[in-house]
Amino acid sequence: MRSRHVWAAVILLATSAGAAALVDPAGPEDVAGQITSRMRTTLERSDPGQHHHAGHQQLTAGDEKEPAVICGVRVYGYEPAEAGTLAEVRTVYGFHLCGVAEQRRPWDVAVKLAGPVILDMSTEPPGIRIVEATDDVRFVDRLRQMFPAKYAEQAQKEALTESEMTDLRRRYDDAAGL
Numbered sequence: 001m002r003s004r005h006v007w008a009a010v011i012l013l014a015t016s017a018g019a020a021a022l023v024d025p026a027g028p029e030d031v032a033g034q035i036t037s038r039m040r041t042t043l044e045r046s047d048p049g050q051h052h053h054a055g056h057q058q059l060t061a062g063d064e065k066e067p068a069v070i071c072g073v074r075v076y077g078y079e080p081a082e083a084g085t086l087a088e089v090r091t092v093y094g095f096h097l098c099g100v101a102e103q104r105r106p107w108d109v110a111v112k113l114a115g116p117v118i119l120d121m122s123t124e125p126p127g128i129r130i131v132e133a134t135d136d137v138r139f140v141d142r143l144r145q146m147f148p149a150k151y152a153e154q155a156q157k158e159a160l161t162e163s164e165m166t167d168l169r170r171r172y173d174d175a176a177g178l
Contacts, residue, residue, distance in 0.1 A: 034086040036075050039119055042126045043071040043096050068175040069113075071098035072160045072168030076151040078121075092119040092126075093151040095159050097168065101175035110172070116143055116155040131155075 075094040083089045100111040120127035131146055133139040144152045
């Protein structure tokens with residue numbers, strides 16, 4: 001009889017813990033993970049022209065099937081910084097490195113898109129803005145115009161971490177059939 005009560009208590013405790021996890025959504029670490037995932041998904045699902053860089057034309061001319069765009073991303077920060085859920089985030093500042101995964105084309109010769117990026121999360125799908133120099137404005141000055149100072153400084157120094165780059169290369173190789 002006593003073991004039946006113990007098992008009932010264990011089941012009740014497990015059920016309560018599961019329900020608490022569902023009711024109490026993500027903490028700050030999870031929000032950061034959700035933002036990173038949303039940033040990657042947004043860039044990978046977008047037309048490469050939406051996060052184009054100067055000099056890149058139609059990337060799939062003549063192809064029957066558009067190649068996948070595989071991205072590695074790094075989030076520098078977001079606003080409002082105190083956002084407790086992904087739905088509260090309005091703007092994301094970060095870096096992206098994407099490769100167009102044409103079949104059997106190795107990473108080293110793939111078309112790549114890279115640089116600081118801003119996602120406007122108030123629209124669906126999120127808007128994508130790339131930092132680029134113009135005839136009148138140098139890249140670093142344009143970066144400072146578009147990014148808050150603390151993120152602009154970080155964007156001048158940091159891109160993908162070694163583990164982020166390893167994951168990107170693995171995902172690219174899979175998509176390119178290598």
